[in-house]
Amino acid sequence: MNVNLRWIALALLFACTPMVAIEPLQFADRAEEQRYQQLLRELRCLQCQNQSLADSDSNVAGGLRQEIHRQMQAGRSDDEIKAFLVERYGEFVLYRPEIKSSTWLLWFGPFVILAGGAVALVVHLRKRRTGTTAAAAGNARDEEDW
Amino acid sequence: MNPRAAIPLIVFIAIAVLLWSGIGKDPTVLPSVLVGRPAPEFSAPELRDPGVVHSKASLLGKPYLLNVFASWCPTCRIEHPILARYVRERGLRLVGLNWKDETADALQWLRQFGDPYSEILYDPTGLIGIDFGVAAAPESFVISADGAILYKHIGALSVADMENTVMPLLEGRQP
Numbered sequence: 001m002n003v004n005l006r007w008i009a010l011a012l013l014f015a016c017t018p019m020v021a022i023e024p025l026q027f028a029d030r031a032e033e034q035r036y037q038q039l040l041r042e043l044r045c046l047q048c049q050n051q052s053l054a055d056s057d058s059n060v061a062g063g064l065r066q067e068i069h070r071q072m073q074a075g076r077s078d079d080e081i082k083a084f085l086v087e088r089y090g091e092f093v094l095y096r097p098e099i100k101s102s103t104w105l106l107w108f109g110p111f112v113i114l115a116g117g118a119v120a121l122v123v124h125l126r127k128r129r130t131g132t133t134a135a136a137a138g139n140a141r142d143e144e145d146w
Numbered sequence: 147m148n149p150r151a152a153i154p155l156i157v158f159i160a161i162a163v164l165l166w167s168g169i170g171k172d173p174t175v176l177p178s179v180l181v182g183r184p185a186p187e188f189s190a191p192e193l194r195d196p197g198v199v200h201s202k203a204s205l206l207g208k209p210y211l212l213n214v215f216a217s218w219c220p221t222c223r224i225e226h227p228i229l230a231r232y233v234r235e236r237g238l239r240l241v242g243l244n245w246k247d248e249t250a251d252a253l254q255w256l257r258q259f260g261d262p263y264s265e266i267l268y269d270p271t272g273l274i275g276i277d278f279g280v281a282a283a284p285e286s287f288v289i290s291a292d293g294a295i296l297y298k299h300i301g302a303l304s305v306a307d308m309e310n311t312v313m314p315l316l317e318g319r320q321p
Contacts (some may be wrong), residue, residue, distance in 0.1 A: 046281030047282045060280070090179040098182070
């Protein structure tokens with residue numbers, strides 16, 4: 001193999017190193033391992049709050065990963081494992097908290113603001129169009145106000 | 147002036163108030179879901195005498211402060227002398243939860259900084275910590291005589307925390 005190709009292959013190898021939590025854990029098959037990684041990505045580390053359990057090196061995250069793995073081996077479902085964590089650490093551990101009255105603002109607040117902005121924009125554009133017609137008619141009062 | 151021109155200003159003020167109110171809030175202080183509920187069941191060997199096993203039931207009878215500590219935890223050293231003083235001077239019942247630690251390190255730490263604990267639960271795997279929703283050491287829990295969690299404190303306890311919250315709860319006064 002030509003030397004350049006070797007370097008490229010080496011670079012690709014490093015580029016593809018999966019950024020996943022590294023604990024020597026045993027999985028029955030590839031699907032189970034993917035399920036584990038997917039679950040970790042949806043759970044927040046309590047210590048380094050802007051990292052998921054999959055990313056975090058913190059002490060508590062390692063312990064929680066082991067516990068999640070143990071519970072998966074014991075045959076518990078994703079929902080059961082999430083419920084276990086919520087019971088202890090609160091809704092905060094979930095990156096996608098359940099939709100209920102206390103999380104409505106969190107889920108729908110941004111869309112409400114977006115809708116409000118859209119309404120304001122439409123109203124403003126309509127007004128400006130009529131304003132322009134009015135201005136063409138020699139009345140520029142509206143523009144002066146803004 | 148057209149009153150509608152005030153709308154952007156009103157929106158600006160609303161957003162400013164919203165953002166301003168968030169300044170200074172500590173995002174690491176999370177409402178605990180466990181407060182007001184019975185403490186989880188646990189069973190752990192005594193750090194200083196592994197032959198003895200403590201459980202939730204064996205610790206019932208008198209309210210206590212459950213203090214999560216570890217030899218690797220620098221913040222624990224800040225609250226440690228304060229807790230020791232309350233044990234000495236005010237009869238605080240202090241139970242330790244030695245969390246994710248090595249026995250030898252923990253014992254050395256206690257020799258070095260003093261040992262005010264009446265009981266110490268040894269939790270090297272951190273599983274008891276998970277049941278208590280512990281995210282980082284130090285954390286402390288006020289446990290009532292009948293085993294309910296009355297209060298959870300995240301981070302080092304100060305004299306003010308002890309006076310204003312922990313001691314009143316333990317002594318059955320209003321905090």
